[in-house]
Each structure stands twice: as C-alpha cells, then as structure tokens.
Amino acid sequence: MATTATIDSAKNAWKGGIAPMKASYGKLMMWFFLLSDAFSFSALLITYGLIRYAHPAYAGAVEDFTFSQEYWPIPEKVFEAVPFLHGVHAPLVFVGIMTFILILSSVTMVLAVEAGHRMDRKNVIKWMLWTIIGGLTFLACQAWEWSHFIHGAMSGDAVAEGTSFFGANLTQNQYGPPLFADLFFFITGFHGFHVFSGVVINFIIFFNVVVGTYDKRGHYEMVEKTGLYWHFVDLVWVFVFTLFYLI
Amino acid sequence: MQNEETNNVQVQPVDKEKINKIWRVAGILGAVTLVEFIFAFTMPRGVLLTSIFFGLTIVKAFYIVAEFMHLKHEQKSLIWSILIPLILIMWLIVALMVEGEAIFTTRFGY
Numbered sequence: 244m245a246t247t248a249t250i251d252s253a254k255n256a257w258k259g260g261i262a263p264m265k266a267s268y269g270k271l272m273m274w275f276f277l278l279s280d281a282f283s284f285s286a287l288l289i290t291y292g293l294i295r296y297a298h299p300a301y302a303g304a305v306e307d308f309t310f311s312q313e314y315w316p317i318p319e320k321v322f323e324a325v326p327f328l329h330g331v332h333a334p335l336v337f338v339g340i341m342t343f344i345l346i347l348s349s350v351t352m353v354l355a356v357e358a359g360h361r362m363d364r365k366n367v368i369k370w371m372l373w374t375i376i377g378g379l380t381f382l383a384c385q386a387w388e389w390s391h392f393i394h395g396a397m398s399g400d401a402v403a404e405g406t407s408f409f410g411a412n413l414t415q416n417q418y419g420p421p422l423f424a425d426l427f428f429f430i431t432g433f434h435g436f437h438v439f440s441g442v443v444i445n446f447i448i449f450f451n452v453v454v455g456t457y458d459k460r461g462h463y464e465m466v467e468k469t470g471l472y473w474h475f476v477d478l479v480w481v482f483v484f485t486l487f488y489l490i
Numbered sequence: 491m492q493n494e495e496t497n498n499v500q501v502q503p504v505d506k507e508k509i510n511k512i513w514r515v516a517g518i519l520g521a522v523t524l525v526e527f528i529f530a531f532t533m534p535r536g537v538l539l540t541s542i543f544f545g546l547t548i549v550k551a552f553y554i555v556a557e558f559m560h561l562k563h564e565q566k567s568l569i570w571s572i573l574i575p576l577i578l579i580m581w582l583i584v585a586l587m588v589e590g591e592a593i594f595t596t597r598f599g600y
Contacts, residue, residue, distance in 0.1 A: 264568040271568075278572055285579045289586045296590030299598060300535075319530065335530065342523055350516040353558050357512065361502040458499045474558045478551055485547040489530050490540055 273468045277475045280437075284479050287430050288486055294422050295490075316419040318488045324391050338488050341384045342480065345438075348377025349477040352445075356470045359463025364452060367466060371449045374473065378442040385435050392427065427487070434476070434483055441476045444469050515557045522550050548580075 256263040264271060299314040308320050319334035326337070351373040358366035395410030395417050408417050416424035448469045457463045526546050533539045556562035561569055 264565045266564060266568060274568070274572060278575060281576060281579065285583065289583050292583055292587040293590040293593070296587050297593040297597065299594070317535075335527065339523070339527060343520065346516065346519050346523070349554065349558055350512060353512050354509070357508060361504070362499050363501045363504075364499070471559055474554055477558075478554045481547060481550045481554065485526075485543050489526060489543050 267464060269464065269468055270471070273471045277471060280475065281479075284433070284482070287426075287433060288482060291426050291430060291486055294426065298420055298422075310418050312420060314419065316423060318490075321392075321418045322388070322488060326387055335488060337384070337388065338484065341381055341388070342484055344377055344381050344384065345477050345480050348374050348381065349474055351377060352470045352473045356463075356467050359457070359466040362458070362463065364455070364458055367452050367463060368449070371445060371452060371466070375442055375445050375449060378438055378445065378473075382435065382438055382442065385431065385438075389428075389431070392424075430483055430487065434479055437476050437479065441469075441473050444472060511557070515553050518553055519550055522546050544584075 262268075266274070295315055301308055301314045301317055305317060305320075308317055310316060310320075322338055323332055323334040324337065325331065325333045325340075351370045355367050355370035355374060358370060393410050393412070395408075408415055410417060411424035411427075413425055413428065414421055418424065448465050451457060451465065452463075457465060526543060529539060529542060533542075555572075561572060
C-alpha cells in the first residue's frame with residue numbers, strides 16, 4: 244500500500260493513506276479548532292468595532308477629557324492605574340506590562356517546543372514551567388484589572404443624570420455608555436477564560452513531560468499542539484489590545 | 491506516528507541559529523508594541539492612526555502565526571486553508587466598523 248501511495252502521490256494525494264498536508268491528524272485538528280475559535284473571537288471583536296463606531300467619539304482635547312454617558316471613552320483615560328501606585332496617572336502602562344508578559348510566555352513556549360524536537364526533556368520542563376508561570380501572572384494581572392474596573396477610580400467623576408456612580412457593572416458604568424463595560428467584560432473575560440484553560444492544558448502536558456510520557460512515546464508532539472493553542476491565545480490578545488486599548 | 495514505547499532517548503544538541511531566531515522574533519514583537527505605545531500618545535486620533543494600528547497588528551499577527559506557530563514552514567495547502575478564512579474576517583472587521591459609522595450617522599444625523 245505504501246508504495247502505491249508514493250508512486251501516485253500527486254494524483255492520489257487526497258485519497259487516503261498519506262498525509263497531504265504533511266501534518267499529523269492531531270495537529271491539523273488543532274489548527275482547524277483554532278480557526279473556529281478565531282471565528283468566535285472575531286464575532287466579539289467585530290461587535291466591538293461596530294458598536295464603538297456607532298457611538299459618538301469624544302471630540303475635545305485629550306487633556307480636558309471627562310467621563311460621560313454621551314460619548315465613548317478614550318481608553319488611555321480609563322485604563323491608567325497600576326497596582327501599588329495608588330493615585331499615579333500611568334495610562335496604559337499596566338496593560339502594556341500584561342502584553343509583554345503574554346508575549347514572553349509565548350516565547351518560552353516556542354523554546355519548549357524546540358527543546359521537544361530535540362527530545363530534551365530537561366529543557367522542555369524548564370520552559371513549560373516558565374510558560375505556566377507567565378500564564379498565571381497574566382491571569383493575576385487581569386484579575387486586578389477587572390477588580391479595579393468594577394470598583395472604579397477614586398477620582399472618577401461619574402454622573403448619570405445628576406447621580407454619582409463609581410465603577411462598572413453590566414447595566415451602568417462610570418466610564419461611558421453601558422455597552423463599553425459590557426464589551427470589556429465579555430471580550431477580556433472570554434480571552435481570560437482561554438488563558439485559564441491554556442494554563443490548565445499546559446499543566447497537564449507539563450505533568451506528562453515530567454513523568455516521561457513523551458520520552459516513552461518517542462516524540463513531543465503534544466507539546467507542539469498545546470503550544471499552538473497557547474500562541475493562539477497570545478495572538479488574540481494582540482487583537483484585543485489594539486481594538487480595546489489603542490483605538 | 492509510532493506508538494510503541496522506546497527507552498533509548500537521544501537528546502540532540504542545541505541549534506544556536508534556531509534559538510537566536512526565536513529571540514529575534516520576540517524582539518520584533520516587543521519593538522512593534524513599543525512603537526504602538528509611542529504612536530498612541532504622540533499622534534492625534536483619526537483614520538490614519540487607526541490604520542497604522544491595524545497595520546502594526548497585522549505585522550505582529552504575522553510573526554506569531556508564521557514563526558511561533560510555524561505556519562510559514564507548513565505545506566502550502568495548509569497555509570491557505572487557514573489564511574483565506576482569516577483574510578475574509580479581517581475584511582469583515584473593517585467593513586462592520588464602516589457600517590458602525592453609517593449607523594452613527596443615521597442615529598445622530600451629522
């Protein structure tokens with residue numbers, strides 16, 4: 244059977260017996276799962292884009308910006324707090340740190356995959372551990388960010404028809420139109436859940452590496468597959484970062 | 491993929507070139523993010539800035555998918571079956587942003 248496949252491979256590439264995309268079943272399925280997951284995230288991000296541009300933008304100078312229900316807030320005025328630096332105005336610094344943490348954890352994941360190709364168990368363990376630590380750090384940062392967003396800024400002058408409201412929930416928020424907070428919760432929440440499941444999956448694979456499952460199996464392809472998922476989480480954050488925090 | 495168990499695991503030596511390349515890509519990703527920050531605080535908001543942000547986001551996405559996820563080094567058929575749907579989605583994001591502005595014009599009339 245194998246010989247016929249090699250002889251007629253160009254003609255019969257899709258008739259079974261060989262892998263026309265030169266990727267294993269598991270890896271292919273991971274790719275197509277990620278593609279479908281990209282659709283889910285796109286739906287959320289497209290919704291954000293549509294709703295944002297269907298709302299009035301703030302027209303005045305950035306320095307004079309105040310929160311209002313009348314227009315969409317400028318992100319750098321909403322996300323300007325950093326843990327342990329109470330009252331310090333540091334626009335987008337914390338989210339920048341989060342971005343770098345996630346990029347770095349992606350790098351350590353590539354290094355783990357690379358070590359896996361060389362059957363280097365010690366280095367796979369080292370780099371996967373760093374990846375898991377990076378993921379947990381990101382989650383901790385996001386928890387702080389959410390808590391700060393929900394409880395509100397001390398200096399925030401939130402006014403909706405003469406009443407003050409600090410922080411945010413699904414129906415009301417001090418930063419701008421209700422949809423702003425809703426989209427923040429849904430998009431960063433959905434992404435955060437992906438990071439969380441990524442950390443869990445990474446940990447399971449990490450455990451298998453430690454007990455030597457992949458040495459026995461003869462290849463470290465599972466590390467590659469979980470790596471694909473982890474990079475995808477990083478990739479989504481790149482888009483969330485641009486749409487939510489920059490534009 | 492063979493499923494039979496093996497006991498003689500051969501650790502291969504490190505290819506310095508490969509490791510350097512990984513860190514080089516990481517450097518590019520970090521640098522692009524920094525540039526985005528600089529633009530966010532120095533340029534006035536508008537269509538131009540939004541386009542620049544989109545362009546830089548695509549650059550970052552390219553490096554993550556092509557190098558980190560190794561897609562650049564896969565078969566052509568795999569590359570295109572992932573890429574074509576994503577290109578259509580990029581178009582949809584921009585198209586519905588424009589649509590959002592049309593809704594805005596209808597709602598607020600200017």
